[in-house]
Amino acid sequence: MSDVAVLGALARPGPGGTTACSSSRRVLVAHWRAVLAALRLAGVLGCSGWPPRWSRRWTRYGCATLVAFTAARVALFTRQFFLAFKPQVEEARKGLYPGEMSYIFWLDTFNLGMQGLTISLTQVVMLLYSRDVSLLVRAVFLYLHSFPGPRNKNAHRHAAMAWFGANFTFYAVYGMSYTHFTQDDWERVFYILNDLLPHVLIGATQDSFLHIVAANVDLLASVADGVLEHVAALSHLAQSAAPCTCSSTCPAHRGRVPVLLGEQRAARGLLHGLRALRVRYQGVQDVVRATNRAYGGFILLASTTALIGGVAFLYSGVIVVITFAGMLGEYKEPLPFDALDGACALALGTLQTARLLFTCAIGEQMSLESFRISSALQTGLTRHAGIDPRIERELQWFIRQTQMQEIRFGAFDLLYFDLKTMNRIIAAIMTNIAILVQFSALSAGITQCN
Numbered sequence: 001m002s003d004v005a006v007l008g009a010l011a012r013p014g015p016g017g018t019t020a021c022s023s024s025r026r027v028l029v030a031h032w033r034a035v036l037a038a039l040r041l042a043g044v045l046g047c048s049g050w051p052p053r054w055s056r057r058w059t060r061y062g063c064a065t066l067v068a069f070t071a072a073r074v075a076l077f078t079r080q081f082f083l084a085f086k087p088q089v090e091e092a093r094k095g096l097y098p099g100e101m102s103y104i105f106w107l108d109t110f111n112l113g114m115q116g117l118t119i120s121l122t123q124v125v126m127l128l129y130s131r132d133v134s135l136l137v138r139a140v141f142l143y144l145h146s147f148p149g150p151r152n153k154n155a156h157r158h159a160a161m162a163w164f165g166a167n168f169t170f171y172a173v174y175g176m177s178y179t180h181f182t183q184d185d186w187e188r189v190f191y192i193l194n195d196l197l198p199h200v201l202i203g204a205t206q207d208s209f210l211h212i213v214a215a216n217v218d219l220l221a222s223v224a225d226g227v228l229e230h231v232a233a234l235s236h237l238a239q240s241a242a243p244c245t246c247s248s249t250c251p252a253h254r255g256r257v258p259v260l261l262g263e264q265r266a267a268r269g270l271l272h273g274l275r276a277l278r279v280r281y282q283g284v285q286d287v288v289r290a291t292n293r294a295y296g297g298f299i300l301l302a303s304t305t306a307l308i309g310g311v312a313f314l315y316s317g318v319i320v321v322i323t324f325a326g327m328l329g330e331y332k333e334p335l336p337f338d339a340l341d342g343a344c345a346l347a348l349g350t351l352q353t354a355r356l357l358f359t360c361a362i363g364e365q366m367s368l369e370s371f372r373i374s375s376a377l378q379t380g381l382t383r384h385a386g387i388d389p390r391i392e393r394e395l396q397w398f399i400r401q402t403q404m405q406e407i408r409f410g411a412f413d414l415l416y417f418d419l420k421t422m423n424r425i426i427a428a429i430m431t432n433i434a435i436l437v438q439f440s441a442l443s444a445g446i447t448q449c450n
Helices: 003-010 023-041 056-093 098-128 130-146 155-180 185-240 256-294 296-324 339-383 389-404 419-449
Strands: none
Touching: 023 155, 023 185, 056 098, 056 130, 056 185, 098 130, 098 185, 098 296, 130 185, 130 256, 155 185, 155 339, 185 256, 185 296, 185 339, 256 296, 256 389, 296 339, 296 419, 339 389, 339 419
């Protein structure tokens, strides 16, 4: 994907295009800038400026940050595993509920290890695709200014994106307050590098991906609105082009020549409008394919980590909440958790799952907009069979383009975000939680019998 090809296709100003945007879009652009600045400073991207440009100096800084952070995470994780986590598991086995507590400890340890591994691999993947990411951001930003959409059409989605964007800030505040209560300085550094920083950076990278996805959904929606307007204009053109059945001496027939000239101008304008919409559809499709390639590795990593983290947090929250509710019996020894930890675990698990489902909802909206374009084109072609052959040929080419070049967001060709993926995510999370609850209860019962 070259700079000239993408920017040349996207930078054509549309008719009546303006740079005016709503307050919600200004908030999203400000958050987009903050996210990319945070990713650059953390060494995730080798870009600089806004819109970002690839920089060799920032790439070297990212590689150095990757090596330093990875070495520190591995050293601290090894130290804490043998000095803190393993003794906690042994202590939990001596209590009244060894099965549940040991499961929570092991799941939390596994979740922390997965987050540290994911952020290291994320730095590697995003540094490799820094050129493409910088080009994508510049192209989408330029396209948004050339073809702005309706101001208040997607206010609910903009509010959800702003809420998810502010989530990593809330998690940072919660994580810092949690590390404030720990007594060991090494434990504080461990949680910051293996829990707080990975969660924040992974969430920020997901936010940058969501911004590009949402922008392309808006652009495809504007293309769909334009197609509907042009298809509606076909009926007026067909009515005005109805043949005259009266005699040659009637006033309507004598004034037919200027009417025909006006019809030719309208047909030419409609033909040019359909071609422009087809070019814009091709531009959106190229950006979607480039996004799937540039963010493909990260999406696979982040989706897997989000599923694991969501299951671990939801299971831990469920076990802690039902333990303090007295549903597992009376526990005489002090628990290493409290009711607030259970509520926070449930909230964090729900939040991670909701982010995945929100991404699937945006991808499903992209598929619906693409279907709206193809259905409108087919309706216009079937209802107006006797129109200008050039317009009919342009409609056929547009329909073939929508059929051959499907627009779907995902990771390479392995995973696509749509309604099917949403149902699979919900089913997988509920199945894993049910399995963990059953096995932990079975383990606790066997231990009590022994």
